[in-house]
Every structure is written in C-alpha cells, then in structure tokens.
Amino acid sequence: MPQLQTTEVGHPGGKIEDGQATHEEGEGEEGMKPEQFQLIAMAIGPVATLIVVMLGVFVQNRHVDVRINDLKELLRAEIRAEFAELRAEMRAQHSDLLAKFADLDSRLARLESERRIVQ
Secondary structure: OOOEOEOOOOOEOOOOOOOOOOEOOOOOOOOOOHHHHHHHHHHHHHHHHHHHHHHHHHHHHHHHHHHHHHHHHHHHHHHHHHHHHHHHHHHHHHHHHHHHHHHHHHHHHHHHHHHHHHO
C-alpha cells in the first residue's frame, strides 16, 4: 500500500517532518475518532429500526394469514350449513309443488272429461 506523506499543513505530498509518522488516510494510532463513532451510530440506528419493523411486519403478516385461513374455514362451514338448509327447504317446497301440480292435473282432466261429454 502506498504511504502518503504530509506536510505541516496536512496536504498530501512534501517532506515528512520530524515527529510525524507516515500513515494511510483514515487510520490513526489511537483507533477510531469520536466523529466516526457518531457517523456509525447515526447509520446503524435507522437500519436497526428498519430491520425490527420489517421483522414485526413479517410476524404480523403470518398471524394475519393464519387468521384469514381460520375465517375462510369458518365461512365455508357456514355456507355449507346454509346450503344444506336451503336444499332441505327446496325439497319440502318441491313436494308441495308436485302435490299442487297433481291437483291441477286432476282438475284439468275433470274439465276435459266434462267438456267432451257436453260436446
């Protein structure tokens, strides 16, 4: 890695003054500077918040999916019960309707027989 030399005012290039060490930009002997910690903290905070919110949304969606499936099953069961009740009522009405048709058929047959006698 190339080493940068700094002058008295801190610009790259020039001679190395006595007491100054050569170093790469961004590195220091004492570690990270407080400004760098602040930048990292400012970057990590929103990212961590987004991750937590996304995990919450995923967990909530899973619970919503389970609840939707439960509601679907409940609705299907209610529809089946109503459909069975409707079929039973239709059978009863069908029997009544057949009885009325039989009555009308007998009346018509009687009227036809009377009309033939009159003619």
